[in-house]
Amino acid sequence: MADLHRLSATQAAxxxxxxxxxxxxxxxxxxxxxxxxxxxxxxxxxxxxxxxLAAARKLDAGAVQGMLHGLPIGVKDIFETFxxxxxxxxxxxxxxxxxxxxxxxxxxxxxxxVILGKTVTTELATFPPNETRNPHxxxxxxxxxxxxxxxxxxxxxxxxxxxxxxxxxIIRPAAFCGVVGYKPTYNLIPRKGVWADADSLDTVGVFANxxxxxxxxxxxxxxxxxxxxxxxxxAPRIGLCRSYQWDRASDEMKTTLEQAGRALERAGARVQAVxxxxxxxxxxVAQQTVAWWEIGRTLADETIRHGHKMRPALYERCExxxxxxxxxxxxxxxxxxxxxxxxxxxxxDCDVLLTPAATGAxxxxxxxxxxxSFNQVWSLLHTPCVAVPAAMSADGLPLGLQVVGxxxxxxRTLAAAHWVHQRLGV
Amino acid sequence: MADLHRLSATQAAxxxxxxxxxxxxxxxxxxxxxxxxxxxxxxxxxxxxxxxLAAARKLDAGAVQGMLHGLPIGVKDIFETFxxxxxxxxxxxxxxxxxxxxxxxxxxxxxxxVILGKTVTTELATFPPNETRNPHxxxxxxxxxxxxxxxxxxxxxxxxxxxxxxxxxIIRPAAFCGVVGYKPTYNLIPRKGVWADADSLDTVGVFANxxxxxxxxxxxxxxxxxxxxxxxxxAPRIGLCRSYQWDRASDEMKTTLEQAGRALERAGARVQAVxxxxxxxxxxVAQQTVAWWEIGRTLADETIRHGHKMRPALYERCExxxxxxxxxxxxxxxxxxxxxxxxxxxxxDCDVLLTPAATGAxxxxxxxxxxxSFNQVWSLLHTPCVAVPAAMSADGLPLGLQVVGxxxxxxRTLAAAHWVHQRLGV
Numbered sequence: 001m002a003d004l005h006r007l008s009a010t011q012a013a014x015x016x017x018x019x020x021x022x023x024x025x026x027x028x029x030x031x032x033x034x035x036x037x038x039x040x041x042x043x044x045x046x047x048x049x050x051x052x053l054a055a056a057r058k059l060d061a062g063a064v065q066g067m068l069h070g071l072p073i074g075v076k077d078i079f080e081t082f083x084x085x086x087x088x089x090x091x092x093x094x095x096x097x098x099x100x101x102x103x104x105x106x107x108x109x110x111x112x113x114v115i116l117g118k119t120v121t122t123e124l125a126t127f128p129p130n131e132t133r134n135p136h137x138x139x140x141x142x143x144x145x146x147x148x149x150x151x152x153x154x155x156x157x158x159x160x161x162x163x164x165x166x167x168x169x170i171i172r173p174a175a176f177c178g179v180v181g182y183k184p185t186y187n188l189i190p191r192k193g194v195w196a197d198a199d200s201l202d203t204v205g206v207f208a209n210x211x212x213x214x215x216x217x218x219x220x221x222x223x224x225x226x227x228x229x230x231x232x233x234x235a236p237r238i239g240l241c242r243s244y245q246w247d248r249a250s251d252e253m254k255t256t257l258e259q260a261g262r263a264l265e266r267a268g269a270r271v272q273a274v275x276x277x278x279x280x281x282x283x284x285v286a287q288q289t290v291a292w293w294e295i296g297r298t299l300a301d302e303t304i305r306h307g308h309k310m311r312p313a314l315y316e317r318c319e320x321x322x323x324x325x326x327x328x329x330x331x332x333x334x335x336x337x338x339x340x341x342x343x344x345x346x347x348x349d350c351d352v353l354l355t356p357a358a359t360g361a362x363x364x365x366x367x368x369x370x371x372x373s374f375n376q377v378w379s380l381l382h383t384p385c386v387a388v389p390a391a392m393s394a395d396g397l398p399l400g401l402q403v404v405g406x407x408x409x410x411x412r413t414l415a416a417a418h419w420v421h422q423r424l425g426v
Numbered sequence: 427m428a429d430l431h432r433l434s435a436t437q438a439a440x441x442x443x444x445x446x447x448x449x450x451x452x453x454x455x456x457x458x459x460x461x462x463x464x465x466x467x468x469x470x471x472x473x474x475x476x477x478x479l480a481a482a483r484k485l486d487a488g489a490v491q492g493m494l495h496g497l498p499i500g501v502k503d504i505f506e507t508f509x510x511x512x513x514x515x516x517x518x519x520x521x522x523x524x525x526x527x528x529x530x531x532x533x534x535x536x537x538x539x540v541i542l543g544k545t546v547t548t549e550l551a552t553f554p555p556n557e558t559r560n561p562h563x564x565x566x567x568x569x570x571x572x573x574x575x576x577x578x579x580x581x582x583x584x585x586x587x588x589x590x591x592x593x594x595x596i597i598r599p600a601a602f603c604g605v606v607g608y609k610p611t612y613n614l615i616p617r618k619g620v621w622a623d624a625d626s627l628d629t630v631g632v633f634a635n636x637x638x639x640x641x642x643x644x645x646x647x648x649x650x651x652x653x654x655x656x657x658x659x660x661a662p663r664i665g666l667c668r669s670y671q672w673d674r675a676s677d678e679m680k681t682t683l684e685q686a687g688r689a690l691e692r693a694g695a696r697v698q699a700v701x702x703x704x705x706x707x708x709x710x711v712a713q714q715t716v717a718w719w720e721i722g723r724t725l726a727d728e729t730i731r732h733g734h735k736m737r738p739a740l741y742e743r744c745e746x747x748x749x750x751x752x753x754x755x756x757x758x759x760x761x762x763x764x765x766x767x768x769x770x771x772x773x774x775d776c777d778v779l780l781t782p783a784a785t786g787a788x789x790x791x792x793x794x795x796x797x798x799s800f801n802q803v804w805s806l807l808h809t810p811c812v813a814v815p816a817a818m819s820a821d822g823l824p825l826g827l828q829v830v831g832x833x834x835x836x837x838r839t840l841a842a843a844h845w846v847h848q849r850l851g852v
Contacts (some may be wrong), residue, residue, distance in 0.1 A: 044784070057608070057846040061739045075693045082727070082731070096525070099522070100725070100728075101726075101727040101731070103622075103723060103725070103726045103727060104723075104726075105727075106726035106727035106730050106731070107723060107726045108732050108753045109730070110726065187625045187626040187720075190620040190622065190625055190720060190723045190724040190726075191622065191625050192625075192724045192725075192727075194497070195618070196529075196616065196617065198619040199613045199616055199617050199618075200613040222723065223723075223748050224752050226752050294613075297529060297530075297533060297616045297649075298529045298615075299529070299618075299650065300525040300527075300528060300529045300530075300532035300533045301526045301528070301532035301618075301619070302526075303533050304535070304536050305508070305527070305532070322649050326650050330834055333834055334834060337834075339768055359468065369615050378758060388759075407763070408756055408759055408760060408763075422578070
């Protein structure tokens with residue numbers, strides 16, 4: 001009983017669907033964990049204890065609901081929920097409630113998921129951090145913007161959580177906290193009721209402690225059983241991709257990628273270096289341009305009517321968006337389109353790429369959520385990405401790599417990521 | 427004064443910015459028109475008379491605001507507004523209010539736009555119609571889902587209005603009501619605060635009585651002055667495109683396209699037939715598959731918690747979405763990606779395509795909003811489309827054509843559409 005909160009979601013769901021474990025009993029293990037740890041980690045903006053207990057009791061009293069039967073879920077605080085506040089980590093939305101569920105939350109509930117609470121986000125899922133700490137070392141950032149979701153899953157306060165990525169908001173915090181983060185192909189999970197930052201980039205995804213749990217979560221949510229279990233028929237062909245951001249990686253991160261390549265090769269994978277075509281070098285700047293052109297316009301109501309309640313750095317960044325030249329925006333969009341077309345060929349016969357999930361381990365300090373530059377290119381390219389913990393840094397913080405697949409190949413990407421994660425054994 | 431409501435928005439904005447016309451005086455012309463006509467046309471779900479008057483008076487008392495200074499705007503009732511209800515044409519949202527503006531509405535206000543009211547939408551911007559009638563013949567549908575926006579602009583109850591298109595919800599009602607409809611490139615106008623149906627298709631756009639007015643609206647909203655005025659340096663090269671839906675067109679529509687081609691050629695354009703590549707034939711079915719896979723999931727909260735308040739036909743259609751096979755969804759998405767890549771070559775050296783905006787004139791009856799099949803392919807391809815009135819049917823209803831451009835070429839598409847509209851002279 002004491003270790004129920006460390007069961008995998010997959011195992012727990014199986015036991016609950018066989019009625020060997022009650023949803024309320026399982027939920028209480030996480031509520032106890034939250035009681036013990038939340039004061040230090042600060043992952044939650046709101047814990048919906050009573051709502052979650054009521055949902056769990058209802059599940060115990062009724063029929064087995066679906067693939068997520070009884071699984072507690074942490075919800076990033078930019079996803080609307082009819083029964084809990086949605087405050088987006090911003091004074092603009094302090095005390096804000098909505099009458100409806102985000103579509104993917106309604107879908108998760110229908111599949112038997114139990115919404116446990118709202119997890120801390122940076123302000124409006126952009127860059128100004130909020131109170132969450134890295135559970136591995138409390139003085140280090142958990143990453144962001146999905147800070148609370150990554151930290152809560154890492155600390156076993158919830159087995160599953162939702163996130164969104166516009167720049168690097170799923171993969172980076174997953175890497176910093178040592179959990180699995182899954183950013184699906186753009187537009188796979190519906191965004192209705194999830195607050196936007198940049199329509200052409202925003203992607204809904206999930207956090208879990210292993211790849212099958214993440215796959216189960218999305219398979220259940222979307223009624224898309226083919227995503228689970230993530231099994232690849234034979235050892236994957238992996239393209240080791242340093243990327244044009246390689247110089248930004250720490251020495252430890254560089255070593256992590258190289259060692260992972262060798263370990264996976266020993267385990268039977270075909271591993272070869274993949275260099276991205278030359279014009280991919282422009283994607284990082286292009287992503288920045290597209291992101292801020294869009295974010296500034298998307299946050300118009302907040303900046304215009306509530307600007308005085310926003311962190312000044314965010315307010316100013318939004319205002320700056322109107323100085324981005326339309327021709328730069330269009331050039332960036334055109335580059336992204338061209339590179340999306342070119343990517344399948346660049347991968348050759350590789351199943352997936354393996355590349356750093358972040359520049360290194362979580363940096364010291366809580367005033368920044370770290371550098372998203374290893375994530376921005378993939379956000380712009382709309383590819384599925386799965387962060388997997390790959391090593392530990394000298395001072396005891398996780399180092400993450402990401403498995404990147406072709407557009408729409410979520411199934412293959414998850415399966416390869418699971419294979420990789422099992423072999424790296426972190 | 428009696429004809430103020432028939433001024434073009436471009437002229438009115440110019441006069442207002444020179445202080446030759448007051449925003450309140452201009453607004454009152456539309457309020458009078460609404461008083462005279464709304465009982466018959468039923469374009470509005472809510473008229474924000476007091477809110478609009480207050481905004482107009484504030485504009486008259488202050489500095490010139492921006493490109494939209496003093497222009498009244500009708501807002502489709504799925505766009506959130508902080509000061510007027512948003513009910514989505516559905517009992518699910520009867521009396522529903524929100525605390526914030528949709529991003530594009532906040533941007534329009536900042537540019538000086540005056541939000542006049544909320545226009546009638548079909549239920550949740552899908553297919554079940556609501557009360558709006560076609561101002562040309564009240565027993566005919568105005569089209570949908572942006573029914574009220576198209577009808578209100580056609581009847582000069584407002585000079586500008588917003589809309590969204592997922593299947594054919596901007597271009598078709600514009601054609602049926604004899605106004606200009608502009609569906610920009612996917613993701614050009616931010617969707618935050620606009621209720622979603624299908625993330626990979628939903629596109630925000632506008633209605634106006636001529637192309638410069640539509641271009642002014644979007645240029646002002648996005649702070650993107652390059653879109654206005656829409657001027658093409660020389661007569662455009664036009665690809666006359668019957669499309670794979672040609673058999674669905676009425677004889678009158680077929681004649682309209684052929685005659686337009688000849689008239690534009692006489693006016694100096696280069697006009698040549700353009701056949702789309704063979705695999706484009708599959709796009710109509712693919713669009714249907716993608717749309718309903720996504721709509722069913724997007725409307726999850728509505729169907730799960732409020733299904734009894736939805737029209738049964740919509741509820742059932744949403745449930746059906748879960749029977750669409752993932753492999754069919756992925757095949758459809760893949761076809762769309764491939765055709766998006768192929769389209770620029772298919773256009774050759776044409777600036778734009780000219781193709782029917784609907785199967786014919788607005789059908790008799792209010793129980794259906796008509797057939798979107800001439801729009802669905804372009805919704806899936808994400809291209810900019812501009813509907814222009816091109817002829818009148820034998821029984822006095824407008825017939826519309828659409829000008830279709832390449833992705834991101836909104837500027838060229840608008841300019842060519844303006845050139846075409848001027849030459850067709852309807």
